[in-house]
Each structure stands twice: as C-alpha cells, then as structure tokens.
Amino acid sequence: MNTAGKSEKTLINLPKSLDDFFVKTAGLAVFAFRIVKEAFLPPYEISETLKQCYMIGYKSLPLISVTGFIIGLTLTLQSIPTLQKFGAESLVPSMVALAVMLEIGPVITALIFAGKIGSGIGAELGSMRVTEQIDAMEVSGTNPFKYLAVTRVIAATLMLPVLVILADAIALLGGFLAVNLFGGMNLQTFIASSMANLGFREVLPATFKTFLFGFGVGVVGCYEGFNASRGTESVGIAANTAVVIASLLVILIDMVMVQLISILF
Amino acid sequence: MTDRTESVKDNDILVIEGLKKSFSGNAVLNDVDLKISKGETVVILGRSGTGKSVILKCIIGLIRPDSGSIRIFGENFLELNEKQMSSLRIRVGFLFQGGALYDSMTVRENLMFPVIRQPGYKGADLTAKIEEMLDNVGLLNAIDKMPSELSGGMQKRIGLARTLMLDPEIILYDEPTTGLDPVTSNEISHLILDMQKKYGVSSLIVTHDMPCARLVSNRIVVLKQGEFTAEGTYDELERSKDDFVSGFFKFE
Numbered sequence: 001m002n003t004a005g006k007s008e009k010t011l012i013n014l015p016k017s018l019d020d021f022f023v024k025t026a027g028l029a030v031f032a033f034r035i036v037k038e039a040f041l042p043p044y045e046i047s048e049t050l051k052q053c054y055m056i057g058y059k060s061l062p063l064i065s066v067t068g069f070i071i072g073l074t075l076t077l078q079s080i081p082t083l084q085k086f087g088a089e090s091l092v093p094s095m096v097a098l099a100v101m102l103e104i105g106p107v108i109t110a111l112i113f114a115g116k117i118g119s120g121i122g123a124e125l126g127s128m129r130v131t132e133q134i135d136a137m138e139v140s141g142t143n144p145f146k147y148l149a150v151t152r153v154i155a156a157t158l159m160l161p162v163l164v165i166l167a168d169a170i171a172l173l174g175g176f177l178a179v180n181l182f183g184g185m186n187l188q189t190f191i192a193s194s195m196a197n198l199g200f201r202e203v204l205p206a207t208f209k210t211f212l213f214g215f216g217v218g219v220v221g222c223y224e225g226f227n228a229s230r231g232t233e234s235v236g237i238a239a240n241t242a243v244v245i246a247s248l249l250v251i252l253i254d255m256v257m258v259q260l261i262s263i264l265f
Numbered sequence: 266m267t268d269r270t271e272s273v274k275d276n277d278i279l280v281i282e283g284l285k286k287s288f289s290g291n292a293v294l295n296d297v298d299l300k301i302s303k304g305e306t307v308v309i310l311g312r313s314g315t316g317k318s319v320i321l322k323c324i325i326g327l328i329r330p331d332s333g334s335i336r337i338f339g340e341n342f343l344e345l346n347e348k349q350m351s352s353l354r355i356r357v358g359f360l361f362q363g364g365a366l367y368d369s370m371t372v373r374e375n376l377m378f379p380v381i382r383q384p385g386y387k388g389a390d391l392t393a394k395i396e397e398m399l400d401n402v403g404l405l406n407a408i409d410k411m412p413s414e415l416s417g418g419m420q421k422r423i424g425l426a427r428t429l430m431l432d433p434e435i436i437l438y439d440e441p442t443t444g445l446d447p448v449t450s451n452e453i454s455h456l457i458l459d460m461q462k463k464y465g466v467s468s469l470i471v472t473h474d475m476p477c478a479r480l481v482s483n484r485i486v487v488l489k490q491g492e493f494t495a496e497g498t499y500d501e502l503e504r505s506k507d508d509f510v511s512g513f514f515k516f517e
C-alpha cells in the first residue's frame with residue numbers, strides 16, 4: 001500500500017536537521033524552565049495535581065509491579081549458574097540487589113513509565129490542543145499551562161520515585177523466590193545478604209535520579225501535547241514522539257547522573 | 266481607567282482599527298477595521314482561508330496581531346496585563362467551531378468549569394443556572410452525558426450553553442452551523458437570535474451559511490485580501506454590483 005511510506009514519514013516528529021535539533025532542544029528547555037517557574041507561583045492547582053497523581057501513579061501500579069517481579073526473577077535465575085561456576089553462589093542476593101536498586105529498577109521502570117505515561121500525556125494534551133479545548137480553557141479564564149501541564153509534571157515527578165521503590169521491592173521478592181526455589185535460601189539470609197553492600201550512600205543518589213526521570217517524562221509528554229499541530233493525525237504523532245524522546249531522555253539523564261554521582265559521592 | 270474621556274462611544278462594545286497579522290511572511294490580515302455596538306449582530310463573510318478565524322482569535326487574545334488596536338468595552342485589549350486580560354476575556358464569549366467541549370468531563374462539569382474557576386467563586390450552587398442554559402439550547406436531558414456520547418450538532422449547542430454560563434456581553438461565533446444539517450443549522454441560527462433578544466448580547470459571527478446570515482445579522486462585512494471590502498445589511502449586499510460580494514448570495 002502506498003500509505004505505508006507516507007505514514008512512516010509522518011508518524012513521528014523527530015528533528016530533521018542539526019538546526020532543527022537545536023531549535024527543538026531549546027524549545028523543550030524553555031518549556032521545562034517555565035514549568036518549574038509556574039509550579040512555584042500561585043495559584044496552586046492542588047486538587048488537580050492530586051487527581052493527576054492518582055491517574056499517573058496509582059494506575060501504573062499493576063504494570064510496574066508485574067514487570068518488576070519478572071525482571072527480579074529472571075535476573076536472579078540467569079545469575080545463579082554464572083556465579084555458581086565461580087563458587088560464589090552466596091553473592092547472588094547481593095549482586096541482584098545492587099543491580100536492581102541502582103540501575104535496573106530505576107531505568108526499566110522509567111522506560112515503562114515513558115511508554116505508558118509519556119505517550120498518554122502526549123495523546124491527551126495533543127487531542128485537547130487539536131480540538132481547541134486548550135484554547136477554550138484559556139479564553140474562559142483558566143491558565144491551561146498551569147492547569148494541564150504543571151499538574152501533570154508535578155505528578156510524574158513525585159510518582160515515578162514511588163513506583164521505582166515499589167518495583168525494586170517486588171523485583172527483590174522475585175529474586176528471593178528464585179534463590180529460594182533453586183537454592184533453598186531462606187528469607188532472613190536473603191535479606192541480610194542482599195542488603196550487605198547497600199547503604200544510604202548507594203540508595204539515595206539512585207532514588208534522586210528517579211525524580212529527574214519523572215520530571216523528564218512529564219515535561220516531554222506535555223511539550224509534545226501542547227505543541228501538536230492542527231489535524232487529528234498530529235495526536236498520534238505527539239504520542240509517538242513523546243515516547244521516543246522521553247525514553248532517550250531517561251537514558252541520557254541516567255548516564256549523566258551516574259557520572260555525577262560517582263564524582264560527588 | 267481612561268475610557269470615558271476617549272472618543273469611543275459608550276455603546277461601542279468592540280472597536281478594531283488597523284489590524285495586521287502575517288504568519289511567517291504571509292500577510293493574512295492587512296488592515297482590518299470593525300466596530301460593533303451594543304446589541305448588534307455582525308456577520309463576517311469571506312472565502313476559506315482568508316483569515317476570518319484569525320480575526321476572532323485576535324479579538325480574544327489567542328493570536329497576537331502584528332499591529333493595530335483592539336478596544337473591548339473601551340479598554341485597550343492589547344495593552345492589558347495577563348490578569349486584566351483574563352478578567353476582560355470572561356465578558357467575551359467564544360464559540361469554537363467544534364464546540365471544544367472538555368472530553369474528560371460530563372456536560373454538567375463542562376458548564377460548571379468556567380464558573381467555578383473564577384477567582385470570585387464562593388461555592389454557590391450552579392444547578393439552576395446549568396439547567397437554564399441547557400434548556401436554552403434544548404438539551405436538558407444531556408446533562409449527565411459525556412461529550413463523546415453527543416453528535417457534532419449537540420456538542421456545538423452544549424458549547425454555546427457553556428459560553429453563556431459566564432453571561433458574556435459579546436459572543437464570537439466561529440462557523441456555528443458549518444457541517445450541520447439544514448434543520449440543525451436553522452435551530453442554531455434561531456438560538457443565536459434568541460440569545461440576542463433574551464440577554465441583549467452583541468455578536469460577531471463568521472459563517473458561510475447564508476440563511477443564517479440573513480436571519481441573525483444586523484450588518485454584514487465581507488473580508489477580501491485581508492480587508493473588509495464591503496459592508497451593509499443583507500438586503501443591501503444582496504443587490505451589490507460587485508461580483509465578489511454578490512457571489513456569496515447566489516446559491517443555485
């Protein structure tokens with residue numbers, strides 16, 4: 001079908017040249033800055049923010065929990081044979097806990113969050129832009145930037161860390177199940193040995209970066225939604241673009257933060 | 266406020282002078298002048314893509330013109346700060362082409378939204394007012410429906426009811442009947458007329474719907490190449506010698 005080539009071109013709105021890249025990056029940065037600024041200026045949209053926390057946080061629980069469990073279980077199962085070769089079986093819990101809490105938990109959760117929430121916000125706000133609902137809000141005396149964008153970014157920033165902590169815990173549960181079934185390790189030993197190498201020095205910075213992940217996903221989703229152009233196909237474009245950019249941003253923030261953390265701590 | 270001392274008459278609700286707007290080099294509005302007085306209904310005619318929606322969006326502040334002045338209720342709209350602009354805006358109603366209902370809210374919540382978001386709102390019960398406005402548009406039974414359950418014409422009528430919730434003194438209509446069947450179009454035209462009689466609002470209407478224009482307009486202006494080139498009552502313009510103008514009145 002001849003539509004295939006066309007849709008491949010138009011389904012996503014990534015920078016087409018270096019100039020375009022800088023323009024878009026600058027636009028995103030200005031948008032993020034404005035979000036932070038307006039978040040601190042009254043009036044505060046408290047009840048709408050709480051509602052978004054519910055929509056963004058609570059409604060992601062099942063997906064995040066299932067993924068966390070499977071990741072913890074499979075990661076452990078795959079580590080056991082390798083560590084067995086070196087006779088280091090007792091290190092399995094510690095290794096799994098380190099991997100999950102510092103890297104895999106935050107990053108995988110944030111990527112799933114980017115897919116679910118980033119695209120959700122992009123599509124929702126994009127469709128509100130295209131059908132002039134955002135304009136309607138503006139002319140009736142509500143600041144849509146505050147009411148729609150700031151609330152969602154705050155909710156994403158606050159909820160992702162909570163989801164990550166939960167995902168970490170469930171992943172460790174999955175890990176315990178694996179060592180328990182295949183090695184007969186009991187819960188006490190598992191906890192003691194998995195926490196052996198983890199202190200606040202490791203966990204705090206890893207938690208801090210999840211706030212940035214959440215902020216990044218929220219900002220990108222809102223930016224793509226608010227800047228959706230006319231026409232219904234731009235809703236899908238906004239959603240797709242939001243996922244791609246948000247996922248890349250998560251990886252990028254992770255890379256930078258890991259370097260920063262290793263310098264600072 | 267200096268409005269009393271200016272030459273603007275008290276019953277001039279809207280005065281536009283020398284409005285210019287271009288988008289990335291393409292001039293859309295070259296020199297638009299327009300005056301609307303209290304209770305008057307003015308219709309804008311013009312070919313597709315000539316900037317009629319842009320005029321309405323400039324008036325309400327969704328698009329900033331490159332130059333020119335817009336005075337609403339005697340205030341220089343373009344020089345107001347954000348807060349003043351927003352308190353002036355709520356005296357102006359805007360009916361969007363598609364209704365622009367908030368699709369995550371019921372009809373009732375849609376009508377409540379503009380009112381409960383006003384800084385002065387103290388939690389008053391709005392049920393009676395919502396029912397009155399829905400009754401105006403003949404859709405009282407849709408009060409607890411979601412917008413997605415309504416047809417396009419119904420959405421437009423709800424959009425009008427929502428616009429009326431803030432008791433606007435002037436309403437800007439962007440193609441209120443486009444895309445609707447003749448019967449619904451006629452209903453909406455009569456609705457506009459009723460609102461004008463019942464609440465004494467002034468109206469500025471962009472439309473291609475000549476029966477609607479004939480029914481509701483006190484005056485018609487014709488937009489061509491970014492300027493109003495003709496002006497008069499429906500009957501006057503219908504007899505115009507200008508081919509461009511009379512083109513709007515020939516429908517066979």
Ligand SMILES: Nc1ncnc2c1ncn2[C@@H]1O[C@H](COP(=O)(O)OP(=O)(O)OP(=O)(O)O)[C@@H](O)[C@H]1O
Pocket residue numbers: 288293311312313314315316317318319320
């Ligand atoms: N936000 C915008 N950015 C860029 N160009 C715009 C914008 N809004 C309108 N235009 C351009 O301005 C011109 C006039 O558009 P407008 O929507 O006012 O036309 P119209 O007279 O309302 O037409 P129609 O009857 O089809 O609704 C068009 O060429 C359009 O592409």
Ligand SMILES: [Mg+2]
Pocket residue numbers: 317318319439
């Ligand atoms: Mg238009």
